[in-house]
Amino acid sequence: MEETGTYHEYIIIGAGIAGIKAAETIRACDADACIQVISDEPGFPYKRTDIDKHIANGFTNEDFLLHPAEWFKDSRIELLSEAVVEQIIPDKKLIILQHSGKHRYGKLLIASGAAPVVPEIIKSQNIPAYYIRTKSETLNFLEALKKSKSVTIIGGGVQSVEIAEQCILAGKKVTLLSRSSNLLQKYFPEDYSIDIERMLSEKGADLNLSIGISDISYRKGEGYDLKTTGKIIHSDLLVCTCGIIPNTVVVNNTGIQIGKGIMVNSSCETNMRDIFAAGDCAQYETNPPAGLWHSAEFMGKVAGQNMTGNTASLSSKTFRLKCELFGRFFFSQNYSRNKSITGTDINKQSIKQRWFITESGAAGVVMTDDKPRAKVYEKAVNEAWSIERIRKEIPL
Numbered sequence: 001m002e003e004t005g006t007y008h009e010y011i012i013i014g015a016g017i018a019g020i021k022a023a024e025t026i027r028a029c030d031a032d033a034c035i036q037v038i039s040d041e042p043g044f045p046y047k048r049t050d051i052d053k054h055i056a057n058g059f060t061n062e063d064f065l066l067h068p069a070e071w072f073k074d075s076r077i078e079l080l081s082e083a084v085v086e087q088i089i090p091d092k093k094l095i096i097l098q099h100s101g102k103h104r105y106g107k108l109l110i111a112s113g114a115a116p117v118v119p120e121i122i123k124s125q126n127i128p129a130y131y132i133r134t135k136s137e138t139l140n141f142l143e144a145l146k147k148s149k150s151v152t153i154i155g156g157g158v159q160s161v162e163i164a165e166q167c168i169l170a171g172k173k174v175t176l177l178s179r180s181s182n183l184l185q186k187y188f189p190e191d192y193s194i195d196i197e198r199m200l201s202e203k204g205a206d207l208n209l210s211i212g213i214s215d216i217s218y219r220k221g222e223g224y225d226l227k228t229t230g231k232i233i234h235s236d237l238l239v240c241t242c243g244i245i246p247n248t249v250v251v252n253n254t255g256i257q258i259g260k261g262i263m264v265n266s267s268c269e270t271n272m273r274d275i276f277a278a279g280d281c282a283q284y285e286t287n288p289p290a291g292l293w294h295s296a297e298f299m300g301k302v303a304g305q306n307m308t309g310n311t312a313s314l315s316s317k318t319f320r321l322k323c324e325l326f327g328r329f330f331f332s333q334n335y336s337r338n339k340s341i342t343g344t345d346i347n348k349q350s351i352k353q354r355w356f357i358t359e360s361g362a363a364g365v366v367m368t369d370d371k372p373r374a375k376v377y378e379k380a381v382n383e384a385w386s387i388e389r390i391r392k393e394i395p396l
């Protein structure tokens, strides 16, 4: 018996950058295709990376859009927002939505992104906290922040320090708590991290590193008390930025292979025919998803091309991370504290570069305060420049 439900040649679950880039690519490759993008968020797709960088000055729902509303109409890409895909039935090429029935697809892309890690102590005690992953959640946080004097941020990553900076700029008392011994240690060597830590402390943040939380209590209207070794930290608001986990709920019980994310090959195909995955939800080779904007965008593009019968391949391309704090610029590409390559320092005045050079050339770099030439650093790593070429083309 034939399944009922609307039919689209291409259905994309998730309207983040991976999903939208895939939709753009499909349209560019196939002018007539019927494309539907399904998003559980309200409104039009936006640049997620902007939301935590504009807390101090605020923003509205209309800011940071990836495309104006007309673009969807002009491109004939149907956007179904505030719609949750609950189930995928691969052998019937069918997806089931929470309230709006069944949709049939020709090819399906899962671009469901990532969910925040919720610390066990918060989960087990059902403590309310902000996670700052979506625009609407961040707008709610902005409203709460206006009425608050103090914020505690749990986590030591990029989002943690960006939110700390913004809350300080908004005039709030900020406490940052992390189990790790340094901030941003996924992206920077210790001395660079210390530079960031010193700056945050000088700007007024109370940094608590290498510290765990033994208890949390919350009372509505009174705020939070976090018990740590030796002290109790009180604040009006609590933000958790403890990392992400690929959002794979939608593929449960489908037979689609999951590792650290939804497993894909170099064409972004899953193990199920005509089902692709891209972005923060997807895993290629052994690495967990990068959790970076440009990586998700690249995967979306590769998926879109392969879905339309063209050929594109995920490569061992690396992606950069940039972070701006109090007017200073921090940049990292393909750095890992676990790698044994010794860095070559090139420092002058305020600019610092540390290059990680292998026999084939530049394999990674960390840098501070050279924003105008950031793209050249990226190129140097992507093209594995020699140290001589680096000195010549990025002189200090």
Ligand SMILES: Cc1cc2nc3c(=O)[nH]c(=O)nc-3n(C[C@H](O)[C@H](O)[C@H](O)COP(=O)(O)OP(=O)(O)OC[C@H]3O[C@@H](n4cnc5c(N)ncnc54)[C@H](O)[C@@H]3O)c2cc1C
Residues within 6 Å of the ligand: 013, 014, 015, 016, 017, 018, 019, 038, 039, 040, 041, 048, 049, 050, 051, 052, 083, 084, 085, 086, 111, 112, 113, 114, 132, 133, 134, 159, 247, 250, 278, 279, 280, 281, 290, 291, 292, 293, 294, 296, 320, 321, 322
């Ligand atoms: C606040 C913040 C700041 C960041 N800053 C940076 C930065 O400076 N630089 C950088 O490189 N990266 C940054 N990142 C990471 C970057 O934004 C992500 O890597 C990127 O957005 C991932 O894109 P994506 O399309 O894979 O997933 P997402 O953007 O997460 O989009 C997935 C979408 O799918 C929806 N969805 C999930 N399940 C379903 C379902 N069942 N039905 C319908 N919809 C569903 C989700 O709600 C979401 O809207 C930041 C992330 C955040 C949250």
